[in-house]
Amino acid sequence: MSMQVRMGIAGITFAAVVGMVGLSGASELGGQNELNATVVKIAEALKKGDKQGAKKLAAVAVANKDLPTDHESLMTVFRLRTKKGLGFGPKAFLEEKNDGIRKGLGFAKEGAAELAKNHTAVETTGYWVAAVAELSIAKGWDADEAMKTKARWKTFSEEMVNLGVAFAEAGASKNADKIRTAADKLDASCNRCHDVFNP
DSSP, rough: OOHHHHHHHHEEEEHHHHHHHHHHHHHHHHHHHHHHHHHHHHHHHTTTOOHHHHHHHHHHHHTTTTSOSSSHHHHHTTTTTGGTTTSSSSSSSSSSGGGGGGHHHHHHHHHHHHHHHHHHHHHHHHHHHHHHHHHHHHHHOSOOOTTOOHHHHHHHHHOOOOOHHHHHHHHHOOOOHHHHHHHHHHHHHHHHHHHHHOO
């Protein structure tokens, strides 16, 4: 086989590998975007007070094998907007380093007054948190293992629904102290869950 032919085959192989990696990355991003859109849809139902509708949407979502609803993917929703997460509120107004649900909750401890001025973002984010929790309930925990039990997962998730809605309501109140208190409670609940399940 000539050197020219070998180089040609090598080039084709390299191009194929690069193409597969590109398609994989695009597919992963598309799945995360679809998950984010699903969270927003469930959140809208919760904001309307349609709890049963939210649960039905969550059940349909986790039954969809093409939608990434594993625990790791669900946690991605909480990341920075620049890291595939939803960000904090529909439009970015926080610094990039804080423009994520978890980071935004931490920011609330010192920046509650700023969040009160952007109360719509707080309200929206609270319902997003509750929506992720509804997906967590629908997904469930696979199997009991030491402290990682199905019952405990459900308890933490249900608590997250309630605290997410409470954070949304605090945002709607436009009261900085209520926003700070609600953020602290929600952040503490997240930490307790992570201490057990490390999702």
